[in-house]
Amino acid sequence: SLSHRLTHSLTHTHTHTLTLSHTHTNTHTLSHTDTLHTHTHTHTHTHSLTHTDTHTLSHTDTHSHTQTHTLTQTHSLSQTHTLSHRITHSHTHRHTHSHSLSHGVTEVLCEACDLLGWKKPTKIQIEAIPVALEGRDVIGLAETGSGKTGAFALPILQCLLASAQRLHSLILTPTRELAFQIAEQFDALGSSIGVKTAVVVGGIDMMSQALVLAKKPHVVIATPGRLIDHLENTKGFNLRALKYLVMDEADRILNMDFESEVDKILKVIPRDRRTFLFSATMTKKVQKLQRAALQDPVKCTVSSKYATVDKLQQYYIFIPSKYKDCYLVSILNELAGNSFMVFCGTCNNAQRVALLLRNLGITAIPLHGQMSQNKRLGALNKFKSKSRSVLLATDVASRGLDIPHVDCVINFDIPTHSKDYIHRVGRTARAGRSGKSITFVTQYDVELFQRIEALIGKKLPAFPTQEEEVMMLLERVSEAQRFARIEMKESSEKRKRPKADEEEADDGEQSSGVRKKIKGGSFRGRAKRGR
Numbered sequence: 001s002l003s004h005r006l007t008h009s010l011t012h013t014h015t016h017t018l019t020l021s022h023t024h025t026n027t028h029t030l031s032h033t034d035t036l037h038t039h040t041h042t043h044t045h046t047h048s049l050t051h052t053d054t055h056t057l058s059h060t061d062t063h064s065h066t067q068t069h070t071l072t073q074t075h076s077l078s079q080t081h082t083l084s085h086r087i088t089h090s091h092t093h094r095h096t097h098s099h100s101l102s103h104g105v106t107e108v109l110c111e112a113c114d115l116l117g118w119k120k121p122t123k124i125q126i127e128a129i130p131v132a133l134e135g136r137d138v139i140g141l142a143e144t145g146s147g148k149t150g151a152f153a154l155p156i157l158q159c160l161l162a163s164a165q166r167l168h169s170l171i172l173t174p175t176r177e178l179a180f181q182i183a184e185q186f187d188a189l190g191s192s193i194g195v196k197t198a199v200v201v202g203g204i205d206m207m208s209q210a211l212v213l214a215k216k217p218h219v220v221i222a223t224p225g226r227l228i229d230h231l232e233n234t235k236g237f238n239l240r241a242l243k244y245l246v247m248d249e250a251d252r253i254l255n256m257d258f259e260s261e262v263d264k265i266l267k268v269i270p271r272d273r274r275t276f277l278f279s280a281t282m283t284k285k286v287q288k289l290q291r292a293a294l295q296d297p298v299k300c301t302v303s304s305k306y307a308t309v310d311k312l313q314q315y316y317i318f319i320p321s322k323y324k325d326c327y328l329v330s331i332l333n334e335l336a337g338n339s340f341m342v343f344c345g346t347c348n349n350a351q352r353v354a355l356l357l358r359n360l361g362i363t364a365i366p367l368h369g370q371m372s373q374n375k376r377l378g379a380l381n382k383f384k385s386k387s388r389s390v391l392l393a394t395d396v397a398s399r400g401l402d403i404p405h406v407d408c409v410i411n412f413d414i415p416t417h418s419k420d421y422i423h424r425v426g427r428t429a430r431a432g433r434s435g436k437s438i439t440f441v442t443q444y445d446v447e448l449f450q451r452i453e454a455l456i457g458k459k460l461p462a463f464p465t466q467e468e469e470v471m472m473l474l475e476r477v478s479e480a481q482r483f484a485r486i487e488m489k490e491s492s493e494k495r496k497r498p499k500a501d502e503e504e505a506d507d508g509e510q511s512s513g514v515r516k517k518i519k520g521g522s523f524r525g526r527a528k529r530g531r
């Protein structure tokens with residue numbers, strides 16, 4: 001009965017020769033892969049026919065609706081069981097709401113956006129999605145927090161809907177946390193159509209990742225180093241059938257740090273693929289962009305120059321280097337009740353300042369590259385769930401992390417690369433919310449600060465502080481500094497000892513408890529202007 005229906009449907013389609021021949025061309029190209037994929041694509045072919053057919057017939061003939069259903073069931077015989085099954089669902093939907101497509105995004109994905117509370121597409125999504133759906137390569141440049149992830153995830157999901165395939169897309173990101181976050185967004189948008197994702201990042205057991213990869217997910221989200229590891233060492237894993245490559249934070253991925261990794265990856269994925277580059281700051285160096293091997297890309301630029309978000313109030317304070325800790329404590333105290341991300345230049349300083357703040361009763365937690373991956377995720381989750389109000393981070397957290405409730409970003413150590421400034425302050429004032437940033441500028445940082453102002457094309461106002469009040473904290477901050485130094489020393493000795501339980505720095509939450517030696521309760525309770 002199946003074949004009968006198929007023939008029937010084909011007959012129908014034959015009347016629409018134009019569309020059909022298009023589908024045929026497609027199949028032809030695709031079948032030039034290995035045997036396994038020819039198999040999958042045969043199904044895709046079937047599906048495409050159905051698609052064309054349904055689309056045309058649905059305006060006139062209700063009967064064709066049922067027909068499509070049966071045909072798509074054929075499709076679900078392929079490996080991609082769940083996805084295909086849901087595809088049926090989406091098609092059925094399309095019949096009932098054939099006009100509620102938005103910017104070319106199909107109904108079922110629009111519904112997933114609705115569930116996330118995305119009422120209308122953001123500017124970059126309006127620009128990039130239709131172009132990506134046309135099958136073009138895209139360079140997407142838009143300010144922080146403007147929904148770039150959705151701008152590349154939706155077209156990929158839609159492509160998967162049209163022709164389901166395992167190991168279909170690869171998203172490269174510079175940091176582990178960002179990889180998890182992107183996977184969450186793919187899962188949220190794609191769960192109703194059964195999309196399977198895998199996160200492949202360092203700091204996590206290779207074996208368990210290999211098992212996940214053996215299940216052949218549709219979308220792999222990876223940091224470059226660990227992906228290479230798997231490409232080289234995990235049997236049966238390859239990306240030879242890849243359809244989409246995305247470089248998120250593309251300027252960073254195309255940077256020197258990832259040079260050899262990216263080159264290796266590009267060698268083992270098909271040339272005949274789509275490539276998307278997205279970032280809030282993009283390299284202008286054509287040479288670097290060429291490395292991504294884009295084919296006639298369309299540039300979707302939403303912000304002119306390196307704009308920071310309108311709803312972000314940016315300040316600086318000019319202070320002597322030796323009083324930085326004191327000013328930090330004073331500002332955290334003055335703006336108590338908010339959530340802060342405080343950026344430090346080194347892992348060591350992030351750790352030190354976290355201990356110092358904790359000694360003063362402020363719920364602070366560090367996040368940096370010398371912590372174990374478990375601790376890193378733990379710290380992020382504690383901050384996300386608001387059980388810690390201050391996250392002390394290095395630039396490992398400056399890009400991409402989407403934590404909606406961050407009210408204030410403090411550049412405790414000024415960023416040495418001006419572009420990092422844009423990414424750091426972009427952790428607040430996301431998706432239309434407002435936020436504040438304060439950059440500490442010491443006698444040593446004037447030139448760097450001027451470079452930042454030139455990059456963003458703005459002169460920043462000074463953040464108002466009362467010097468005398470700040471200085472009143474000096475004694476207590478000095479005491480806390482002293483204890484933090486002792487704790488740092490203790491934990492570094494612990495690490496040096498053989499058989500230390502943890503090789504990497506921990507987050508200090510289980511540290512020696514020196515802070516208990518500082519008498520009295522919480523710092524805030526006693527501060528002059530505390531609230």
Ligand SMILES: Nc1ncnc2c1ncn2[C@@H]1O[C@H](COP(=O)(O)OP(=O)(O)OP(=O)(O)O)[C@@H](O)[C@H]1O
Nearest residue numbers: 118120121122144145146147148149280400402431
């Ligand atoms: N159409 C939309 N409507 C409302 N919110 C959206 C929409 N698209 C994305 N968002 C939300 O906006 C937030 C920021 O999105 P996203 O993380 O993709 O930003 P980004 O542009 O990648 O930022 P960054 O440059 O910092 O990486 C997320 O919480 C996301 O859920």
